[in-house]
Amino acid sequence: MVTLRATVRNNGLGVVILALALLILISSHSLTEAEIGYKEVITVDNTTWSIERSTIPGTLEIEGDVNVTGTVIRDSSFNNFAGLSADERTLALHGRMISSEKTLVVSKGGPVVITREIEGKNESANITISEAWPTLLSTTKAVGYLGTQISTEERYENNGEAISTSFVANRLVKVSRYDANILGMKVSAEVQPGYVKETVALNKSTYYELMSTCIGKAYVGYKSGEGSTKARSSEYYFGTSRIEKTIKSETEVPPAPTPAPPTPPPSLCPFP
Numbered sequence: 001m002v003t004l005r006a007t008v009r010n011n012g013l014g015v016v017i018l019a020l021a022l023l024i025l026i027s028s029h030s031l032t033e034a035e036i037g038y039k040e041v042i043t044v045d046n047t048t049w050s051i052e053r054s055t056i057p058g059t060l061e062i063e064g065d066v067n068v069t070g071t072v073i074r075d076s077s078f079n080n081f082a083g084l085s086a087d088e089r090t091l092a093l094h095g096r097m098i099s100s101e102k103t104l105v106v107s108k109g110g111p112v113v114i115t116r117e118i119e120g121k122n123e124s125a126n127i128t129i130s131e132a133w134p135t136l137l138s139t140t141k142a143v144g145y146l147g148t149q150i151s152t153e154e155r156y157e158n159n160g161e162a163i164s165t166s167f168v169a170n171r172l173v174k175v176s177r178y179d180a181n182i183l184g185m186k187v188s189a190e191v192q193p194g195y196v197k198e199t200v201a202l203n204k205s206t207y208y209e210l211m212s213t214c215i216g217k218a219y220v221g222y223k224s225g226e227g228s229t230k231a232r233s234s235e236y237y238f239g240t241s242r243i244e245k246t247i248k249s250e251t252e253v254p255p256a257p258t259p260a261p262p263t264p265p266p267s268l269c270p271f272p
Contacts, residue, residue, distance in 0.1 A: 036109045042116075042125050045193040055082040055133050060105040067098045081107050082135040082182050083159035088152075095147010095170075103139040110134060110184075124192040135182040142175040149216075156180065156208070161224040163208045163247060169216025179207040201251070208247040215240050222247060 037054030060078070072092040079085045084105075110132035117126045143152065153166035158180045167174060184203040189196065212218065218237040225231055237243070 038112060038114070040114065040127060040129070042127060042189070042191050044123075044125055044191045047191055047193055047196060049127075049189050049191045049196050049198065051129065051187060051189075053082075053131065054080075055107055055109065055135065057107050057109040059107075060103070062101060062103040065098075065100045069096050070094060072097055078105070081105060081137070082133050083157075084135055084137045084180055084182065085157040086137060086139065086155070086178070088141070088154045090143075090150070090152040092145055092150040092152075093148040095145060095150070097143065097145045097147070097150070099141070099143040101139070101141045104136065106134075106136040108134045124190060126190050127188065129185075129187040131185045131187075133182065133185075137178065137180045140175070140177045143172065144174075145169070145172045158182070158204060158206045159202055161206055161249060162222070163206070164219075164221045165210060166219045167212070167214055167216065169214045169218075171215040172212070174210070174212040174214070176211075177207075177209045179205075181205045203251065205250040206248065208245075210243055210245045212241070212243045214243075218243060220245060224249065 035054055035056050037052070039050070039052040041048065041050040066072075071094055072090060074088065074090040077085070077087040112132075113130045115128045118124070137156075137158075141154070143150075147170060149168065149170050150172055151166075151168045152172075152174070153164065154176065155162065155164040156178045157163075159182070163178070165176065182202065182204045186201045187199070189198045210220065214237070216238075218241050220235045220243065221233065223230070223232040
């Protein structure tokens with residue numbers, strides 16, 4: 001989970017008085033059991049910059065197969081494991097559904113090095129944070145449905161990069177695979193009265209693969225970044241569709257440790 005904030009305030013005291021005061025406030029937030037993290041707040045006069053990061057080291061594994069005739073309600077999610085999130089919601093009305101899933105989440109707490117400097121005549125502050133919290137999410141899901149109607153959607157996010165799909169159909173075969181790695185992050189900020197320059201660099205990778213055959217409505221969406229560096233796409237399909245799509249992205253801040261291996265994908269479910 002990354003929270004970055006920068007605020008500039010002017011209380012009308014004037015430039016001379018503002019240049020005389022430099023306040024650097026360093027504080028830490030309370031953490032839940034087994035959670036690790038840090039919070040940094042820097043204030044130069046009335047200009048404040050802050051960052052808050054947390055993660056929970058551990059491993060989560062989910063594996064199973066379902067074969068049901070009837071109604072199915074499924075709602076699963078986890079959020080902000082070092083910036084990784086996954087959500088799935090499925091409502092299948094009366095019909096026949098078979099599905100399989102393999103999910104692995106690994107989060108480790110690595111070293112965090114924080115360097116702070118005061119430059120000039122107490123007029124600016126610089127901070128650099130080098131963080132190594134290796135985190136892996138690997139999940140594969142397959143579903144086959146024939147019946148009244150199935151509504152299913154999934155959404156994955158890797159530090160602001162989001163991939164989502166949804167289907168509303170009376171006949172559906174879908175296999176999806178998502179692999180995301182976070183290997184390190186470097187944050188630097190320069191804070192002066194009325195001015196903040198912030199740089200965030202992530203060592204991460206994302207891989208998503210979708211294969212589907214659908215009689216109904218299908219949607220595939222992608223979004224990454226903000227402002228002038230934003231990339232996005234939205235695709236809608238109505239009727240009978242067959243989709244084969246792969247999305248890959250990677251950013252690197254060397255050196256990069258070796259990521260954990262992904263889970264093998266399940267076999268394609270046929271129509272029941």
